[in-house]
Amino acid sequence: MQRRTLFLMLFPAVALYTLFVAYPFVSSLALSFYDWPGIGPKTWVGFQNYSNVLTGFMSAEFYRAFWHNVVFFVWSLILSVVPGLFFAFLLAAAMKGTGWLKVVFFFPNTLSIVVVGFLWSLLLNPQWGLVNQLFKAVGLGFLARPWLGDIKLALPTIIAVTAWRGLGFYVLVYLAAIIGVEREEAEAARIDGATEIQIALRIVLPHLLPIIATTSILKFIWTFNIFDIVYAMEGTQGGPAGSTDVLGTLFYRIAFGGLGSSQTGMGLGATVVTLIFLVVFPVSLLYVFVLERRVEEEA
Amino acid sequence: MKKFVLLGIVAALAAAAWAGGGAEQGAAQAPAQTVSVWGWRAQDADVWKAAEAALKAKGVNVAIKYEVFPPTEYDSKLLVSLQGGVGPDIMYTRRLPGARTQALLDNGYLVPLDGKVDLAAFTDVSLSFIRSGGKTWGVPFANQIVGIFYNTEIFAKYGLKEPATWAELVQNAETLQKNGVTPFFVTAKEAWTLAMQNAMVGVSYPGDAWIGKLAAGKAKFTDPEFVGMLKDLNALKKYYQKDFSANTSAEQDVTFGMGQAAMVFYGIWGTSNWLKTNPDLKFGYFPIPPKDASVPAKAYTYMDGAYAINAASKAQDAAAKVLGYAASKEYGAAFSKITGEMTAVKGVAMPADRPVLVECYELMNTIASANRYWVGSPFDAGTPSAYNILQENMQAMYLDAITPEDLAKKLQDGLSTWFPPFKK
Numbered sequence: 202m203q204r205r206t207l208f209l210m211l212f213p214a215v216a217l218y219t220l221f222v223a224y225p226f227v228s229s230l231a232l233s234f235y236d237w238p239g240i241g242p243k244t245w246v247g248f249q250n251y252s253n254v255l256t257g258f259m260s261a262e263f264y265r266a267f268w269h270n271v272v273f274f275v276w277s278l279i280l281s282v283v284p285g286l287f288f289a290f291l292l293a294a295a296m297k298g299t300g301w302l303k304v305v306f307f308f309p310n311t312l313s314i315v316v317v318g319f320l321w322s323l324l325l326n327p328q329w330g331l332v333n334q335l336f337k338a339v340g341l342g343f344l345a346r347p348w349l350g351d352i353k354l355a356l357p358t359i360i361a362v363t364a365w366r367g368l369g370f371y372v373l374v375y376l377a378a379i380i381g382v383e384r385e386e387a388e389a390a391r392i393d394g395a396t397e398i399q400i401a402l403r404i405v406l407p408h409l410l411p412i413i414a415t416t417s418i419l420k421f422i423w424t425f426n427i428f429d430i431v432y433a434m435e436g437t438q439g440g441p442a443g444s445t446d447v448l449g450t451l452f453y454r455i456a457f458g459g460l461g462s463s464q465t466g467m468g469l470g471a472t473v474v475t476l477i478f479l480v481v482f483p484v485s486l487l488y489v490f491v492l493e494r495r496v497e498e499e500a
Numbered sequence: 501m502k503k504f505v506l507l508g509i510v511a512a513l514a515a516a517a518w519a520g521g522g523a524e525q526g527a528a529q530a531p532a533q534t535v536s537v538w539g540w541r542a543q544d545a546d547v548w549k550a551a552e553a554a555l556k557a558k559g560v561n562v563a564i565k566y567e568v569f570p571p572t573e574y575d576s577k578l579l580v581s582l583q584g585g586v587g588p589d590i591m592y593t594r595r596l597p598g599a600r601t602q603a604l605l606d607n608g609y610l611v612p613l614d615g616k617v618d619l620a621a622f623t624d625v626s627l628s629f630i631r632s633g634g635k636t637w638g639v640p641f642a643n644q645i646v647g648i649f650y651n652t653e654i655f656a657k658y659g660l661k662e663p664a665t666w667a668e669l670v671q672n673a674e675t676l677q678k679n680g681v682t683p684f685f686v687t688a689k690e691a692w693t694l695a696m697q698n699a700m701v702g703v704s705y706p707g708d709a710w711i712g713k714l715a716a717g718k719a720k721f722t723d724p725e726f727v728g729m730l731k732d733l734n735a736l737k738k739y740y741q742k743d744f745s746a747n748t749s750a751e752q753d754v755t756f757g758m759g760q761a762a763m764v765f766y767g768i769w770g771t772s773n774w775l776k777t778n779p780d781l782k783f784g785y786f787p788i789p790p791k792d793a794s795v796p797a798k799a800y801t802y803m804d805g806a807y808a809i810n811a812a813s814k815a816q817d818a819a820a821k822v823l824g825y826a827a828s829k830e831y832g833a834a835f836s837k838i839t840g841e842m843t844a845v846k847g848v849a850m851p852a853d854r855p856v857l858v859e860c861y862e863l864m865n866t867i868a869s870a871n872r873y874w875v876g877s878p879f880d881a882g883t884p885s886a887y888n889i890l891q892e893n894m895q896a897m898y899l900d901a902i903t904p905e906d907l908a909k910k911l912q913d914g915l916s917t918w919f920p921p922f923k924k
Contacts, residue, residue: 239579241607327743350746352899438691442896457576
């Protein structure tokens with residue numbers, strides 16, 4: 202009876218998971234072994250798609266996009282964790298009257314990523330965008346740049362915009378963790394003559410390492426699935442000259458075509474998705490492991 | 501008795517009148533047959549409204565339901581829907597040769613229109629873009645022309661003429677720049693506009709005949725003629741607006757529309773937006789001038805797309821009536837008037853208030869290039885297409901990441917992987 206009840210209670214979740222997660226994944230995995238333009242019969246090609254992507258005519262684009270995802274992860278992690286911790290410590294040090302600051306930090310997170318991309322595209326317009334206008338107004342006109350049209354600057358610019366949008370999340374998560382650190386420890390250190398910086402670095406920061414690890418893993422997973430912000434700011438081509446192309450935009454171009462794509466290749470696209478999964482899955486397992494360890498430690 | 505007879509006649513007349521009126525009323529209230537149309541052109545919504553009204557006026561009781569999808573998503577949306585059996589009655593299709601429309605044909609999703617729709621109002625060239633296997637699969641809706649559009653008031657102010665050679669084009673740009681005018685506004689953030697720019701230059705320099713040899717495998721992109729063209733095009737960038745690599749066509753609409761740039765490399769479809777920005781804008785068109793005056797200047801023209809009937813449609817007869825009207829001069833005139841673009845129907849008078857449209861319609865019939873390597877060409881029928889390669893690598897060349905020679909080699913190498921004349 203108990204087992205039956207358990208089964209009945211689990212059934213809706215399992216059914217939904219199977220329908221919306223397991224089935225599409227297995228279907229996509231199977232598709233990666235076929236040549237299929239999106240219509241008509243599928244042709245079995247074995248590992249040919251993998252060969253094309255990893256060592257064949259798609260390999261240069263694939264590895265370039267993969268590298269851009271790596272760069273995206275490293276820099277967006279640095280630009281999220283470091284300022285996130287800095288502002289969290291500042292807010293923790295002056296808790297009273299900082300509610301509005303939390304709202305300010307978190308506000309960009311409430312905006313849709315497409316809206317953020319559109320707004321920043323306007324702000325970064327080389328001729329009349331606010332960013333270059335501000336530089337010119339304060340006598341730093343030499344810093345005015347075609348931010349989204351420069352091969353060397355376009356990716357860092359998109360990373361910075363992404364970090365700006367996500368900063369509030371990191372500030373709030375780290376702030377919550379800082380507040381959760383036992384006050385007695387900090388008080389004892391203070392009585393023993395420790396400075397606030399010493400307390401922050403030697404007492405509070407070690408307590409934050411698990412949460413930093415968790416957010417870093419999450420950042421990795423999000424970064425390797427990134428598509429929307431690049432699409433919003435540079436389109437499916439990941440321009441200029443492919444300098445912002447990531448695995449998400451590469452997949453979109455291959456699978457769904459777009460301007461300049463003479464045909465769609467669902468099988469090839471599914472191969473890229475499967476490879477993204479193979480990168481993200483082990484890290485997701487690590488995330489689960491870290492999370493479980495934290496729960497056990499806290500228990 | 502007489503009274504009863506009279507009453508009987510009156511009753512019979514009344515019944516007849518009621519029955520007749522009812523029948524008429526029934527006919528008037530019969531629901532119109534819905535014909536669904538899917539396309540990627542938002543500017544056509546009013547065209548279809550006008551077509552529905554015109555068809556109803558002719559006694560064809562149809563309700564045209566037009567749905568628009570973003571151009572980059574349209575093809576995949578259509579493919580998925582057709583396979584799910586929920587596609588439209590009429591669909592917009594891309595031109596042939598092209599893998600997308602070929603896939604629709606190969607899988608039996610289209611109905612041949614020969615014998616169903618009178619296609620006499622189209623030229624063979626227009627129909628060639630939608631013919632395959634000896635059959636015609638769609639009704640062409642628009643022809644496009646690309647080239648240089650210029651501000652005639654700025655040209656007049658500095659005494660400039662439409663250039664006959666590349667050197668004159670450069671000289672014009674030089675004069676404008678010296679006078680503080682931005683000679684060209686280029687939208688290099690949108691890579692497709694650079695592929696288009698390259699292709700429109702190519703039909704005049706190195707030229708239509710050279711592209712003919714290229715298509716036959718008797719010339720290569722790495723030949724001095726093409727590399728020379730790339731070098732000249734790359735050298736032209738000093739006349740583009742500052743930071744042109746970060747600009748889009750939306751910004752071009754404002755800048756050219758407001759007379760802040762003298763020339764743009766663009767297509768006839770842009771004219772409506774410029775006139776929306778500035779109804780008083782005075783502008784003209786000229787095809788890219790050749791390097792050598794002995795080579796004729798050509799205009800890059802192509803059939804933009806066609807309306808096709810879904811083989812799974814349950815309203816094929818009504819759809820054929822709609823397409824029959826779309827193949828008429830009346831429809832063509834309405835199309836050009838509403839969209840400001842060139843109908844594919846021949847012999848239509850372009851709106852007199854659009855002199856550039858009138859001129860381009862004329863040029864399309866006189867100096868259209870027979871050969872091309874961008875859209876509507878055999879170089880666009882495989883992957884990677886010339887279009888694919890040009891987009892990213894034109895940006896790279898303009899940003900000095902690669903040389904003109906590198907770009908030429910990438911084109912030749914990329915196309916050699918599948919284009920039969922290059923594979924030999």
